[in-house]
Amino acid sequence: MTDMFLEKFRALVPKYLEDEWQEEDGLTPGELDEALADHSFTIPLALREFYLALGGCEDLMEAYHYFWDPEELEVDDDGFLMFLEDEEEQFTWGFRIADVSIPDPIVWRRNNARGQWKSEEGTFSEFVFDMFEWAFNDED
Template sequence: MNEMFLEKFRALVPKYLEDPWKPEDGISEKELEEALEEHAFTVPQVLREFYLALGNSELMEAYHYFWDPEELEIDDEGFLMFLEDEDEQFTWGFRAGDLRVPDPIVYRKNNARGEWVSEDGTFSEFTFDMFEWVFSEDDEEDEEG
């Protein structure tokens, strides 16, 4: 499988954590396969490469919490959930029917209402935008403090 996103995800470590990317920041291919083998679904290429690049990094818990590969699950509405906010008000996922798409559209669920709505962007777009927002917010707080 050709890597489409791996290097872009690895580049997030020096950009936001100010350290060079190291193999320990990611999950090895073997570890990832073992973590995913019990699931009855496939994981999109972009999410696989995200875990390979960042699965053990601090970015997994930078404001929002990415689920570990073994924690992934499909809910009753048919969405593979992979991320939630720190207050557990929102969950993000993909439509189960889109799991073979290399970089599927992300949906957000309001946990109180149980409604899924499109984020109008793919996982890669959503993730890069989210980290930009999270870390620019941190920079603004540092400047104010």
């Protein structure tokens, strides 16, 4: 299998943390598979490569929003695989479980107070790059 996003996700470490990417910034395939073993679902390729690249990098995994650790992933009653939450727990982001076979699926956002999901109209990789750009340039 070809890595579609791995190097682009790894490049976020030097871009935002001004440090070289190190192996400990990501999870090994074995660590990730073990963390996902109890789930009855698979995850999209883009999310898998995100964890392989950055799953051990707290500075990015918890940069303004909180990416859930692989073992914490869950599917809600509406059929969305949830992977991210904001620090105030007002919003949760996920994919439609029906779309997890798509390598880079569209991200949806749930308003937690209303329980309503709305499309972000961008793929996971687009969402991640935009979110980090926003989070790290918000200080300017």
